[in-house]
Amino acid sequence: MTPVISAEGLYKIFGRRPQRGVRELRSGRTREDLREQGLTAAVIDASFSVDPGEIFVVMGLSGSGKSTLIRMVNGLLPATDGELRIGDEVLSRMTPAQIREVRRRRISMVFQNFALLPHRTVGENAAYGLEVSGMNRSEREKKAKEALEMVGLKGWDSYRPSALSGGMQQRVGLARALAAGTDVMLMDEAFSALDPLIRRDMQDQLVELQQRLEKTILFITHDLNEAMRIGDRIAMMRDGRIVQVGTSEEILNEPANDYVAKFIQDVDRTRVLLAGAIMEQPPETLGAGQGPRTAHKLLRETQNSWLVVLERDRTPAGVLWQDDVAEAVRLGREELPWSDRHDMPVVRHDTPVAELFGKSAQHDSPLVVVDDEGRFAGVIPRVTLLTALGTMGADAPADGDPAVPPPEAPDTPDGADAPAALTADDSRGGDAR
Amino acid sequence: MNPDDALMPRLPIGDWIDAGIDWLKDNVSWLFDLFTTVMNFLVGNLTDLLLLAPALVMVVVFAAIALLVRSWKLSLATLIGFAIVLSMEQWETMMQTMALVLVATVFAVVIAVPLGILAAVSSTVSAIVKPVMDFMQTMPAFVYLIPAVTFFSIGVVPGIFSTIIFALPPGVRMTELGIRQVDGETVEAGEAFGATRGQILRGIQLPLAIPTIMAGVNQVIMLSLSMAVVAGMVGADGLGKEVVQAISTQNLPLGVEAGLGVVVLAVYLDRLTAALGSPGEYRGSLIALAQRTIAQRATTTI
Known part of the structure; x- marks a missing residue:
């Protein structure tokens, strides 16, 4: 089974002449050494692969590089070094137009603060991805309606996002990603801005939708309970590095190091x-x-x-x-x-x-x-x-x-x-x- | 003789500029002629248009526009204010000034908005445009009149020219600001769904920047109006010319009446463009009423 997303030795360094930072990290310098030179190492030597139909959770605290990592997967941030494949295609070898095509056809994204367009209706928001890729109005409206129905927002098409609660707005964000019809969905702290009860609902709904539609989901969170609840596999990130990848039971029972162990002591x-x-x-x-x-x-x-x-x-x-x-x-x-x-x-x-x-x-x-x-x-x-x-x-x-x-x-x-x-x-x- | 003169040589900046202006006048006079023709045509025709109908009819039309865009309160104030101007026999001059302001505003906006977009998209453009805008805005407005008269002789055209230059900066600044302050995640969402830069600009950044851009347009109009009075000094017809005449003849009644005309026009244009910028805030306007009725029909049919 070829993985949908596979990353090999991925680096992302911010600052002037970032390549220099990659060389120094490889020769054993630390993140702090780089910071003194004005370079920020956001992601260091990350390797992982996500299988089709899997919910793969990247879990880490703020500043651990998880948001940078997810943005490298759809090319919003180009990798400084390393190789990232979407299916068989290598992202770093693509032209901007090809990357746009990948985003339209293969990868959609759900954002932490919903990132809906306030001047458009819920229906138009849900249809956004299809509109961008040039689908005609009647067809994309139909697909948007279907997606909205899937997330339980039937009949809300003509409202503005501002008329909806936070949980409902994120459902629109989810519908937008579903309507795009991509096989991969990136979710960047998608439920973190919601209150706990609604978050739980959304988690359950996501797992259920995933089982029904067999999407491949890369989910970013800082909440370990959330990671364990929805993740088939979890990658633990710390200071830009992936410290452990495994199922929730593996991580609970055999934490790779003290950091992971310390983390999971708070898990129920x-x-x-x-x-x-x-x-x-x-x-x-x-x-x-x-x-x-x-x-x-x-x-x-x-x-x-x-x-x-x-x-x-x-x-x-x-x-x-x-x-x-x-x-x-x-x-x-x-x-x-x-x-x-x-x-x-x-x-x-x-x-x-x-x-x-x-x-x-x-x-x-x-x-x-x-x-x-x-x-x-x-x-x-x-x-x-x-x-x-x-x-x-x-x-x-x-x-x-x-x-x-x-x-x-x-x-x-x-x-x-x-x-x-x-x-x-x-x-x-x-x-x- | 000043003892510093030995240390600081005199830089004849003014002479250089003068030489540059002379060169321009000699070599690109066709451009100035074109500008003169176009502006005379536009302002002349717009003034004629505004004066075509009987003044009382126009007062009602302006009041109706106020009701359409903002509220019955502004509509009423317009009715009263414009009627007073009419009774002061400043109607024709006010329409001349309005024509000048509108034409200057349209040109300033047509230049400012694309420039602002460029500055928002490219940091290099922004770094160049910013000091130029500072220069244009802080240079005393009267100074523009001197080369303007050299280029276009006296009349309404040098007035328009200096008005456009003086009123341009806030349009550029507010457009750039409006686009730059659009939430980064929203722009990212556009990128993540594969939108091109143009699609993001047209579909996300510009629509979300509209209130700020309209605030800029409002500023442009206000500056145009203040400059239109100054333009009276170089012979542009309108309220400004009345004010200048009142100063030179120490005619207080005329000065006050022409000044009041400027105030009425300023308040009217300001409130109107402010409402255009954020239509959601004025629920009493006819446009908002119509939208609500349509929306209600749409939901009841569902």
Whole structure:
């Protein structure tokens, strides 16, 4: 699969004779050394690739170079050095006219402060990209209407953007990018100017639209929770360099360095970590065809108080409890003694941990985790769940590099410490995803 | 003799300029003749046009324009103000001045706006234009009259010439400012969707700069008007000539009446162009009313 966007050793340096800066950075000088010479190294040696149909998030604080990076992808800022490909074409070898053509046909963009044209109606704004590329009026109006409908703004065509709320204005920005019909969308802090509740709505809608339309999205944000919520993969940027690229779980579980580790300590991991990541394998399981005696033996050997019973196709049949099994053996029964007090809570492997607490509290049994086909994958006893939660709060590196600046506080109310996260999540129930 | 004279040689800048002007007069007099013909034609015909209909009819027409563009208040004030000018028997001179101001404004704007656009697009042009504009605006306006008379002899044409030069700078400045202050992200949006420079200029920068450009045009008109009075000194017909005559004959009544005529004209043109620059602010104008009715019909049909 050829990546839609691929960057190889990308540099962007502002100032006079920027090429000099690239050479010096390569020979080991730092960003600060360059600053003394009046050069600003915005992006340093960035390499990444975005696959078709992927939401690739570039995450970093202000000044980390992420906005510069996204502007290099559609050629708003030419790279100082390195190669950037859109599909098979190399951007730096194109003429201005060819770059314009790429922007019209392949890459559209959504802006932080919406960047709508206040003197045009919502419909005309949505049709802007098509107008620029010379489509006739009736056709582009039709496409703009479709795009506006997709983002939930049906019937707003004839209003001015100033009559709309911030969230609605950004929907127009989104519709403008969708109407252009490009396969790649660049989103520059697209939801950062919106208030948290609307931001969440927009994130969900974006993920849903992406699944429906299979756009490739390069998304820039400074909000790690947002990055983890919508990103298939995340590139962490710091001081112009990409320090780690990976899925949200990879970044949470194996932070590449202290900086990333420090960053993720503020993330509410219970929303990112999935049941599959914290489940464990029980020492033994029982086939549904076996009798109480086998169950009794297994329970004695494993010293557990419960035992998971599986059907032949490895779907879970139920959970047996020690007392019931002992009773059945004493009475010499042949059937497995299903408990009438305990039923079996089953969760899918991709359930966020945040949603497990409620279930776990309602049942004494361990949570039984199943895979996509409904087959048994593992169990999460209550103890495991609480332990996982405990390590989430505790393993944040308090002994990190003191030179690392503390990351911005997250704008969600979720605290980093375990008890706070627990109560917050319980009260909110399963609203995530 | 001043002791400094030995240290500082006398630079005959004035003589050089004079020589330059003489050279121009000898070599490009065809250009001045052309300018003279065009201006005489335009101002003469416009004045005739303004004086074609009976004065009372014209007062009503001007009041109607005020209602159309701004509000009934300005319309009423126009009615009263212009009627007073008419009764002071300054109507003809006011129309002459208006013709001069309008022609000078049109030419100043036609030169200033493209120059302002160039200055906004290119920093080099901006760096050259800025000091030239400063020079043009700070040089006492009367000084322009001297070469103007050399070029065009006396009459309305040297008046127009110096008026255009004097009124040009704010038009250029405000156009450049208006375009430069358009939100960078909005311009970036144009680029990001593959718009050419021309498409960005026409579709984004100019429309968004219109209020500022119109503020510049308003300034141009005001400066033209102040210069039109000065132009009376070189024989341009109009209120200015009345004022100059009043000064030379110590005629206070005439001076006051002609001066009042200038005030009425100034207020009228100022309020009118201000409303043209930001139509959204004047919801009482007939244009705004018509737009609202159309918009309402459009939404009810949806």
